[in-house]
Amino acid sequence: MTLVSGRRGLAAVVMTTVIALQPLRAGNLTLSVTGADGEPLRDAVAYVESSELSVRVDDDARPEGEVDQRNQQFLPHAQAIRRGTSVRFPNNDQVRHHVFSFSEAKTFELRLFADEAPRPIHFDTAGVVVLGCNIHDHMIGYLLIVDTPVFGNADDDGVIRLDGVPDDPEATLRVWHPELGEDDMGMTVDMNGDTRVAASMNVTDTPPPEPRGLRDRRRNLQDRFD
Template identity: 45%
Template sequence: MRTCSLKLYARCRRGVASGALTALLALAFATPAATAGEIHASVRDRDGKPVADAVVVATPAAGTASGSHAGVAEEDQRNKEFVPHVLPVQVGTRVSFPNNDNIRHHVYSFSPAKTFELPLYSGTPATPVLFDKPGVVILGCNIHDWMVGYIYVSESPHFAKTGADGKATLTGLPGGEYTLRVWHPQLEGSEQATARQLAVPSSGAVDAATTIGLVPDFRARRAPTPGRGGY
């Protein structure tokens, strides 16, 4: 009985040692959890009021940003307005322009970043428009002069748009030094004038508050358009 007990004890000891070795090897070769930093941005005007529809962009201070958010986006037309008023996308994104009004629209842009035209149509055009250059694309409708929208085409995958509270969160940023910029349709001065350097941690968040000046909105007054035959 004593001999059997000793053999059983030895087997148990070998099993425990083997299990412990397996656990240590698993820890040694486990893939480290991915970590990334965040920017908690806030944008206000000179009166301290939150600014909605501001695009906040972060680009690495050295090198090119990795990753891509390019894909397919949508710029709707509802109640004779472009929705959303500001659409931020990355270079390489294709944007569809569905018309959900019961009248036809004629969408166009003469902006250097993208010149295109979608003649009078209803429903959704078959082919989305490719936005392949960075910059601001101003949208208009040949039928309704007050219809103005903006597509901000970012060269960086790190961008976000502020909400009604003037806040936006940029996520998934590798730690390092970044240049942060802010753009808005009514921005006073240049986007480059808002640039600032920011250190983003490898894990965790950094706050970034920006104050910008705004110029008046010079869009044409919304009014019925006589003689358009239902357009």
């Protein structure tokens, strides 16, 4: 595997192959991601880019995603979804929320009330979407919209499992975390059956500062609706 730097090199990633089993046309990849403090990165996501992966935007082929509002948090805090997915934003708090995004990949506003089923939001452009709440400044979440069917989100142990990774010498495994912003880090994947990979990123799961410009835009919304 060959290390590929991020677009601006915001964080260093060190990856090593732990074990590879019998050759297969497509295999399963297990990625263990840790942060600068050596602790698992629960907010990390990973995806594979390859010319062998057929990508089509087909609404009927996408399961509906979900970002919950619970205890005045976006849950999950960060996740990857495939381009063309519609995402629900249920409000399971007993207070009102006003979810919005000014990200280039998707701009929207969605007023949420308790016990009300809001309309799903369709994400049809790849990129990073930063979520905010116009009522609760501390609420920030992230969606990474990917243009590939092979992607996964870290569990509580920082483990990401990817199924159907093609045996393609040009395939690239990319790892992303909210602290990287619009960047990601990656390496080419030399799949040889079921493969285990360890990755260390120079970031932590500590919530990053509010993205630049988000607070001003939040205030603009408040001026419009208050």
